[in-house]
Structures are given as C-alpha cells and as structure tokens.
Amino acid sequence: MNRRDIAFVVSALIIAAALAVVPSITVKESVINLLVLVYIYVMMASSWNIIGGIAGQVNLGHAAFFGLGSLVSRILWTKGWPLSVSMILGALVPVAFALIIGAPSFKLRGVYFAIGTLAMAQILFITTRNLFPMISSLPTEALATYSLAPRYYVALGMTLLTVLVVFWLSRSRWGLGMVAVREEANAAESLGVSALQHKLLALCLSAFFAGLAGGVFAYYSAGYYLFFPFFPTWTFDAVMATYIGGTGTVIGPIIGAVFYVLVKEILALRFVELHPFIFGTLFILVVLFLPGGMIQIWSRLRRLFRRAAPAPSEEKAMSESDMVHDRPAVE
Amino acid sequence: MVETLVQNIVFGLLLGALYGLAAVGLSLVFGVTKFLNVAHGELLMLGGYASFWLFNLYHVDPFVSLPLAALALVVVGIVLYSLLFSRTVKMDEEQKVQTTMLIGFGVSLILQNLAQRLWTADDRSITTAYSRMSWTLFDIRFPIVRVVSMVVALLLVIALQQFLQRSYFGKAIRATVEDWEEATIIGIDTHRVYLVAFVIGAAFAGVAGALVSVGYSIVPSMGLEWTLVCLVVMTLGGLGSIIGTFVGGLILGVAQALTAFAVGGAYRQVVGLLLFLVVLAVRPQGLFGVKEG
C-alpha cells in the first residue's frame, strides 16, 4: 500500500466518522432518511461496479441480488432471528444464486450475458411477486419502538465496508486480474489468468454486497411489498449512477449514487419526477461521449491544471490510484 | 375443459400475431444495423397512445389511425436515429451492439417517464362499437378486433418480406447487410439504408402498439415486457427470416397461453423468458450470431 492508498482509507474513515455524528446533531428525520437512501444507492452502485465496471461484464440482473437479500433478511428478522444473522444470510443467498447461474451465464458473450441476466432477474421478479404478493409490515411493538438511529448506523457501516472492500479489490491481484479479463480476455487466459474464475468472483462479490444492501433496506423499511426490491429499476438506477460517476473507478459509483439521490430528492421537492429525464439524458451522453463519466471530467481538469509541472512520481501516483482502468469503456 | 384449452390457444395465437409483428420490426433493425434498440417496447407503447388519443380526441377509428400511428413513429424513429443511434455506425459490431443497448435503456427510461407524466400511469384501452363483438365457431370465441389485428399483422409482415425479396431497394438493403463495403462501392448510401431499416422497425412497433391499444390495453410501463418479448421471439424465430420471426411470435403466444392454462396467468411472461434462456444455453452465441443473407 503506497501513500495515496493509505490516504484514501484514512479519508474514508474520517468521512464515515463525520457522518456517524449526524444523528447526534440533527433530529430532522428527513436528513437521516435521505442519507440512508444515499447509503443504499452507494452500496448498489459500488456492488454493481465490481461486475459491471471492474470486470466489465454488464449485468442487468442486479436487482435479483438486492431482492433476494432483502427477502431473506426480512423474513428471518421478522420471524425473530437476530439481525446480524439475518443480514449475513441475506447476503449469502444471492451469492449462492450467483454461483449457480454464474458458470452457465458466462458462456454467453457480452450482450447476451446482459439480456440473459435481465431475463433471469425478470423471472425472479415475477415469481416473487406471485409467491409473496403481500406487504411486509413490522409487528406493532416493533413499529412503536422504531428508531432511525440504529438503522442509520447499520447502513453507514455496511456502506463503509462495501467501499473499503471495493477499494481493496481494486488494488489486489484479483482486481487486476478482473481488469485484464475485461480488457483482453484471450490474452489474459494465455497468461494463466482464468477468465471464468475472475468473473465468478466478481459476480459473487457483487451479489454479496447487493444482498447486504437488501438487508439494510429490509431493516430500514417499516413496511413494503416484499417484491419491491426486485423491480428492474433498482438495476437500472445502479447502472446509470455508476456510468455517470465513472465505471471501473472506486469513487465513481459513490459520486454517481450521491449525485443521483440528491438530484432525485431535490427535484422531487420542486418539480415532480424530472429526474428520469435528466439521468436518462446524462446516461446517454456519458455512453456516447464521455465513457469515463464524471471521474473522467475531473481527471481531465486536473491534468489541465497540472500541465505546468508534473513531477514524474506524481504522474505515476496519479494514474495508479486515480483509476482502475485507463481505457474508456467505449472507444 | 378441452374447449377452454382451445379457446386459450386461440387467444394465444391472436396475441402472438402482435408479438410477431413487433418482433419483426426489431429483427429488421437489428439484422440490418446491428443496433440493439431495447427501447423498441417504448416505441410500441407510443404507437398505442397515438392511436388511443386519436380515437378519444378526434374519434378516429383505431384501424383507420394505423397509418397515422406508423407515421408518428416514423418521425420518432428519424429523430432517434439522427440524434443518437447514427453515432454508433462506425463502431465494430460488438461495441455497437452494447452501446446501442445502453442508449436504448436511456431512451426507454425517458420515453416511459414522458408517457407517465403526460398521460398518467393508468391502463388505457380503446373501446369502439365493435370492441365487444366476436365471431363464434364451434363454441370458440374469435373477438373481431383481435382477428382483424392478426390479419393486419400478417399482411404487414408479408409485405415487408416481399419488399425485401423483390423490390430494388429491398435487395439493396439485403446487399448492405451482406457486404457493407461492396454496397458502398456500388453507390448504395448505407446511412440511408440504416435509417430506412430503423424507421420501418419503429413503424412496425407503432402499428403493433396501436393494435394492442384497441385489442388489449396499454400503460406507460409496458415497454420492458414487450422489448423482452421481441428479444425472445427473435431468438426463437431465428434472425434473418422475417416469416420465421413472425411464426416465433405465434409460438410464444401459444406457449404463454398453455402456461397460463396449466399454472395460472401470473406466470405467462416466465415461460417466454425461460425459453429464451434455454435457447441461449443451447446456442451460447445466440441465434443473433448467425449471419444470414
């Protein structure tokens, strides 16, 4: 770990600590709720980024992991199981699912993988909607004692965990292997990097953290339709947030998710439901013209300012920890 | 019991004709341009609303408004192509397919929400004087609207097939699909070919949507389901064969009807998706990967 890496981890911890103080300094529920929503979206975007950005396999069935995670966690927890166990199991069931469908899915190249995963998620969505059409409400005593603060901390903690794991992954050999598989699968294979293993690992990690996000959602929500987390919009939101922020980078999905939720909520206050247009347009613009997302804009600006005198060591450090990938997703 | 089964199959065939019509549109687009426009379902939805409002505001009979719905979608198609999809033409195939798919998702989001804001999220349907009437044969009901829709769909599909097989420009399109460079050498403007294919695809979606609005119902969120249907049918029917794709639609319609009959209507969509996955599993490159002249 070089200096910049340590700097990143420390910054993350500091930010998390600062955020942890929020419930103590404000009683405004709207702020806390907003932040919890941000955390869930950050988890969703970051977890999608593992398979879609770093490993480069566009998975359109992400909501299935989120849905399974929330379903399992909610059912277990409302039946009286301890929260931690419920959430861990909730995160592991999607991993099992990923392992089962992973190997056959990865036989599908590129777009077929995307549509195939979308089809699978749709099947799960429809099936769940039919098997669990009801609303899951907390029992009355639980509702009476519902407190936001513990939910906030759980959400914050899980988000921090997700971000740190993604960060570690991006610096690890596994992560580099995933990037290699993404860029040049054949070359990677010939160098002994098993494409299938790396893709499976990426999918499982992605499933775990999306499932964990589902658990957070299950713990946080007072009452909701059990099939709600299976809606494909959860996938598309995560995908768009990641692209707009910058696929393949660690901070990209975070920025994208924060941006997404903030704009969505702010707009909801003023102009109802304008955010799909804005994000749809931004997403298209990014895909066509700016594949690196906002991170790319940021690093271009930085390069403009530093053009005066970049020290050699600084250049290298910049490229190392700035991006896990250099090549834009679309040429 | 048998009667209900046959009735279900009949309904399935009638709906399947619309599946086929919509899928033929997407198949043409993808076959010629290699754009995977996943907003195809939303184009269909727009066609439905065009017909719905023409009927409700100006009392235009839905079957008379079909050309108008098609025209509206031609305009939308031109806009989408010129503004967005044309920029992907120079990419290599794999990148083009993925990029257009992503663009399609963005477009579908925008169109779906536009429809929702303009026309609310309620189900809509066109009810004419003859909407409830059916022909009955051997105790099996054949709703007039749906039968006529099937005929319209079939005629359009055959017309397209004949156009591609026999007309000069149709042959030019097939030539472009086979060998883009050679087509350019002869003087064929491949950009125009792409535009025509894209626009015809959109128009077919529009007509299908209009037929759905009179025979069934429409809602802004119907796009995803219909896009998936088209993808399933394309996979079943085989790329490169217009008639094959149409038949694939009929097959899906019947398969859905049989599933609904066996395990209940809630799982109708699932059978198509499962079929799709099975076909993909058997042919990993998908039937999309087959190059046909």
Next chain:
Amino acid sequence: MLNVEHINVGYKDLQVLWDVSFQVNRGELVALIGPNGAGKTTTLKAIMGLRRPWSGTIYFEGQNLCKVPAHKTAELGIAMVPEGGRVFTGLTVLENLELGAFAPHARKHMAQTLEEMYQLFPRLEERKFQRAGTLSGGERQMLAIARALMSRPKLLMLDEPSFGLAPLLVDRIFAKIKEINQAGMTILLVEQNVRAALELAHRSYVIQNGRIVGMGTSEELLSFEFVRSAYLG
C-alpha cells in the same frame, strides 16, 4: 483523368501508404504492381473513398475525390472490382447485375447494359437466376467485373482479378480485361501477377512497402530488380 498526388494513408496509428502519386489517362490501361502487402488495395480504397488519406489529394476529372462521400464515387463514374471475386452471394446473378446499376445514371440504361454484359460474359446469362453463392471462382470473378461495368463507369479499377484462379481462367480473365480496354474503357489494374500485368498495361507503377518505387512502360520496368525476378522467377 485520375490524378493521385502525394497521398499518405493509414489505419489508426499504422501508416500504409507514403507519398503515393500516379496518374491514369483516358483510355489507358495502367497497372499498379507490387508484392503482397505493398498497399495496393489500400490505394484503391483511398480512391473509392473507403479510406480517407491523411494528406494529399485525389482528383478525378477535375473533382476532388477526398471531398466526396464514399457512396457517391460510383456516381462520378468510378467502379471497383474488389479482391477475391466478391459478389452478393445471397442474391442471384441477375440481381447482382441489377444492383450494379444502382447509380442513377446507370439505372436508366440498365436493360441495355445488361445485354452488353451478356454479350461479354455469355456464361452469366446462362446462370442468371442462380444464386451467386453457387458459382465457381472464375464465374464469380466474371460476375464481379460485369457488376462493376453495370454502373457504366468511366474508370474501372480491378484488385487482383487473377487471384486464386486456375491458370487457364487467368488467361481468360485477362483477355476479357484487354477486350474491355480496347473497347475504350480506362482501367487501373492492381496486380501481383507481374507478367500478366506488364503484358496488358500501357504503363505501370511499381509499389513496394507503401511507396511508389518505379514507373514506366513494360520494357522500361524490366530493368527493375523486383520486376525482373518476378517476371523471370
């Protein structure tokens, strides 16, 4: 008629042609000869508009081809027969020929040109309803040439018409090409088969590694090492 001046052509980072210049005058049969990979096909593609030169100009009858979109080149009167007898295999012989007359000025005379093609290549008339994919190699090459001629071009460019054909067919194809030229067609012939090219051409250019290394009549070129070894070897 055709004036190629100092063009540099490449793909992405790779340069293929360096400072290539040559001319073709009306009625001539000019050959561009060189070994495999010398850049001959790229040259033709550049003229056709399929590859834009990085620098330099290409003039055809006074028109700057670099400003013309690729599909309009046929309209200006240039036809290209690509390498390998490429035809539309999914279409019939007749359909291939009909498409060859796609350009507006050719379409008006399609029936007449078709007759002329049948005169020139009787075999094609025999097979006119057959799918082009079922033709033999030699027949495909003839179809490719006939299809190019359907556009009633002023300049006909051929990319290695003899490639992959049996020697007897090679002679026949070249005899046809000579016939076409003698009837008044200006021809730019790209070839690896040096002997045949030199026999046919009024003038030739030698291209190697993306550069024009020599030009002249057949006798003049015999002094060239490459030409000599290819001719005699």
